[in-house]
Amino acid sequence: MEGASSIIMLVVLFAVFYFMLIRPENKRKKQAQAMRDSLKKGDTITTIGGIVGKIVTVKPDTIVIETSDDRVRMELTKWAVSTTGVQSSDTQTSKKKDEEKKDEVKETEEIPEKPADEPAAPAEEEKKD
Incomplete structure (x- = not known):
């Protein structure tokens, strides 16, 4: 019984492998070849x-x-x-x-510009504890 169940499991594993990997790949190859033949x-x-x-x-x-x-x-x-x-x-x-x-957001938002004669605000330095 032990040998028969392991053979059945191998057959099931191969069937799953075939339907999950081999068959879809062959299908894709056939579609690609058909597309190339119809150029x-x-x-x-x-x-x-x-x-x-x-x-x-x-x-x-x-x-x-x-x-x-x-x-x-x-x-x-x-x-x-x-x-x-x-x-x-x-x-x-x-x-x-x-x-x-x-671009749409930039068009809808109005960003006020700083006058050229106004200096930029100095960046705050992080305080170390």
Whole structure:
């Protein structure tokens, strides 16, 4: 009985491992490959290195993108494509929102300015006990 229960536990552990780790990873790989296979001329892409560009030519294993209005062209392998569209991180988006909020607060608050001929108040020194 002791051997059978340990074999059952190993089978259960492998099943959990498969459904929690292996299967979702294979699903992500298939989605990424499908996205790379569906690339077409005119799509905007972001590479895994963070380069953003518009696809000019699609070849079986590579693509050619334009990265700016100066018509700078780069040839990349398809596996280097991270996403279609411009990818932005949440931290950049939240920083921009925070800056916009600060600008709004600055516009609504009126901070009185000190006249130039008035000296600045001296800083109080901390008293040591």
